[in-house]
Amino acid sequence: xxxxxxxxxxxxVLIIGGGIAGLAAAISVKEINPDLDILIVEKQTAGYSGxxxxxxxxxxxxxxxxxxxxxxxxxxxxxxxxxxxxxDLLFKYVSMNNHMLDKLVEWGAKLPKRADGSYAVIPTGPMxxxxxxxxxxxxxxxxxxxxxGVRFLDKVAVSDLLTTDNRIAGATGYSILxxxxxxxxxxSVILATGSQxxxxxxxxxxxxxxxxxxxxxxxxxxxxxxxxxxxxxVRVKSHREVVFGENYMYNKLGEHITKNFRSGPEPxxxxxxxxxxxxxxxxxxxxxxxxxxxxxxxxxYTIWDRPYMAPFWELNNQWADKADGDDWEVCPLFIGEQSPxxxxxxMQTTIPGLYAIGDTSYCGSALAGAVPAPPGxxxxxxxxxxxxxxxxxxxxxADNASNTSLPPVDKNxxxxxxxxxxxxxxxxxxxxAKDVIRYIQKAVxxxxxxxxxxxxRIATAMKYVEKAKExxxxxxANDFHDLLACHEANAMVLSAEMQFRAAEMRTESRGWFxxxxxxxxxxxxxxKWIIVRKDGDTMKLGTxxxxxxxxxxKPQI
Amino acid sequence: MIDTKHRIVFNSENCVGCQLCYKACFVDVIRWDEEKKxxxxxxxxxxxxxxxxxxxxxxxCIKVIPDFESERLLQTFDRYL
Numbered sequence: 001x002x003x004x005x006x007x008x009x010x011x012x013v014l015i016i017g018g019g020i021a022g023l024a025a026a027i028s029v030k031e032i033n034p035d036l037d038i039l040i041v042e043k044q045t046a047g048y049s050g051x052x053x054x055x056x057x058x059x060x061x062x063x064x065x066x067x068x069x070x071x072x073x074x075x076x077x078x079x080x081x082x083x084x085x086x087x088d089l090l091f092k093y094v095s096m097n098n099h100m101l102d103k104l105v106e107w108g109a110k111l112p113k114r115a116d117g118s119y120a121v122i123p124t125g126p127m128x129x130x131x132x133x134x135x136x137x138x139x140x141x142x143x144x145x146x147x148x149g150v151r152f153l154d155k156v157a158v159s160d161l162l163t164t165d166n167r168i169a170g171a172t173g174y175s176i177l178x179x180x181x182x183x184x185x186x187x188s189v190i191l192a193t194g195s196q197x198x199x200x201x202x203x204x205x206x207x208x209x210x211x212x213x214x215x216x217x218x219x220x221x222x223x224x225x226x227x228x229x230x231x232x233x234v235r236v237k238s239h240r241e242v243v244f245g246e247n248y249m250y251n252k253l254g255e256h257i258t259k260n261f262r263s264g265p266e267p268x269x270x271x272x273x274x275x276x277x278x279x280x281x282x283x284x285x286x287x288x289x290x291x292x293x294x295x296x297x298x299x300x301y302t303i304w305d306r307p308y309m310a311p312f313w314e315l316n317n318q319w320a321d322k323a324d325g326d327d328w329e330v331c332p333l334f335i336g337e338q339s340p341x342x343x344x345x346x347m348q349t350t351i352p353g354l355y356a357i358g359d360t361s362y363c364g365s366a367l368a369g370a371v372p373a374p375p376g377x378x379x380x381x382x383x384x385x386x387x388x389x390x391x392x393x394x395x396x397x398a399d400n401a402s403n404t405s406l407p408p409v410d411k412n413x414x415x416x417x418x419x420x421x422x423x424x425x426x427x428x429x430x431x432x433a434k435d436v437i438r439y440i441q442k443a444v445x446x447x448x449x450x451x452x453x454x455x456x457r458i459a460t461a462m463k464y465v466e467k468a469k470e471x472x473x474x475x476x477a478n479d480f481h482d483l484l485a486c487h488e489a490n491a492m493v494l495s496a497e498m499q500f501r502a503a504e505m506r507t508e509s510r511g512w513f514x515x516x517x518x519x520x521x522x523x524x525x526x527x528k529w530i531i532v533r534k535d536g537d538t539m540k541l542g543t544x545x546x547x548x549x550x551x552x553x554k555p556q557i
Numbered sequence: 558m559i560d561t562k563h564r565i566v567f568n569s570e571n572c573v574g575c576q577l578c579y580k581a582c583f584v585d586v587i588r589w590d591e592e593k594k595x596x597x598x599x600x601x602x603x604x605x606x607x608x609x610x611x612x613x614x615x616x617x618c619i620k621v622i623p624d625f626e627s628e629r630l631l632q633t634f635d636r637y638l
Contacts, residue, residue, distance in 0.1 A: 048609075176585060177588070236630065238625055312612045315608045331632055331634075332632070333630060441559075442631070445630075448633065
């Protein structure tokens with residue numbers, strides 16, 4: 001066994017992940033108690049990592065002059081969350097919308113406004129709207145956090161969580177630059193490591209599920225893992241996303257096939273659009289093209305002045321336009337967005353002292369019900385859910401850190417984490433991480449396996465997952481970059497297994513979740529959440545009843 | 558994305574060592590050479606062509622050349638494999 005440098009660090013609050021959620025949480029905890037020592041550990045560079053700084057730059061907006069939070073909740077429960085959502089939590093999220101926007105501005109984010117000083121709002125659905133935000137939002141928040149005294153440790157990947165007496169005690173990780181092995185001891189730990197996207201979609205690639213896997217291994221429960229199957233229409237040459245393109249789909253016979261799955265305006269892409277694409281292609285009526293002239297061009301974001309991101313989009317568009325030309329052929333691309341770490345309203349997981357926020361726990365919080373993590377059929381809800389959950393965890397995480405002493409760290413547990421984390425480096429030979437990831441991508445990538453599902457097709461996907469699992473135990477890493485890829489590959493195997501096993505279990509269609517062999521929503525049997533947890537070396541699946549009786553919007557049974 | 562063939566062209570002469578490209582890379586393609594005070598494009602096969610390294614370089618030292626054909630759409634119809 002090689003020797004490596006070791007370093008022990010402690011903090012009142014350890015935050016894993018330096019994207020928008022982790023930064024919002026750090027600032028919110030500092031606002032509650034400036035004396036708390038907060039450390040953010042990020043496997044790349046905090047402020048430049050995560051998704052908020054990488055593409056869309058939109059925030060969901062509610063005009064409370066026109067709609068009340070309870071009206072949106074009612075609309076959402078019936079049309080998007082389909083009775084699987086926690087209505088109290090969704091109500092809080094909506095009610096805090098304007099406050100969160102004010103907070104973001106206070107923390108340094110730039111939100112474009114019109115000449116009269118009002119936010120430049122674009123309607124996106126019957127009750128929804130969005131406003132722009134420039135992509136330096138996370139850099140601004142990092143600077144704000146630094147000024148408040150938050151400490152940062154970049155280029156360190158957290159591989160495992162530490163527990164003592166069933167409470168969180170810290171984490172272990174390693175530098176991806178030189179392999180220094182870190183032991184972190186903390187009173188509160190906040191996971192803000194994003195969702196699972198299986199390294200498929202460009203720009204969505206930061207979410208690789210490592211935090212989800214660490215929480216699972218530590219014993220935290222998961223909820224709604226089957227909703228980790230988001231997909232988006234992309235142009236087939238450049239793979240550029242076409243947001244709202246599902247409204248303008250035509251087959252090769254010139255038929256407007258959107259009419260087959262959509263009778264009126266809907267807030268965002270639906271899995272029925274993906275299913276329609278698959279059916280048209282299966283009937284040899286493809287390729288499917290978009291006719292965007294009906295909506296007046298490709299870009300809907302031109303009203304927003306966002307100087308930091310302008311050259312970024314200019315460059316992206318240049319290359320994509322060059323590749324696509326006038327070709328508007330589209331197909332779906334799997335994105336994923338699995339976010340299953342189960343949390344309560346204070347974002348605390350089932351392990352006391354461990355919190356999970358942002359895209360790590362969007363589905364696990366049950367905030368939105370039967371829909372994958374943001375966009376979750378609500379454009380702009382990604383950044384705001386990250387801010388919301390960061391703020392929601394702050395009081396409890398701060399109280400826990402203020403009222404407890406540093407828990408002891410189990411040295412044997414640390415050694416086990418060290419040995420297991422570095423094992424791929426010490427193998428003489430083995431497969432590469434990408435060999436494993438290729439099988440996982442074969443399982444989740446095709447739309448008929450992951451989005452428009454059936455028993456038979458889920459079984460096919462599981463065969464690929466099993467093959468990946470078999471290979472994963474013999475992964476060989478050549479350096480620390482490779483080692484990180486091995487850990488991410490392990491997380492992908494775990495996520496895919498959870499996704500497909502839960503999908504097999506849910507014998508109905510609901511919200512985004514769509515099965516060809518069970519096309520109806522089954523309120524009699526499936527007003528339930530699927531719960532997954534580790535039991536020894538076994539993955540256990542069970543259900544919990546959704547307590548819909550206590551909420552105002554009720555399903556028909 | 559894995560197994561892509563995106564290319565990154567770097568003109569080291571104009572680099573002023575600001576590290577913005579290194580910080581902006583969210584997939585660990587770029588490492589930092591402490592001696593030369595310049596980026597090393599060490600894991601180009603993992604590039605997701607986000608372009609942020611090129612966009613943030615004030616001296617225009619970096620050019621990302623995407624190869625879209627090397628990215629997989631993963632659909633089971635022949636034209637998208």
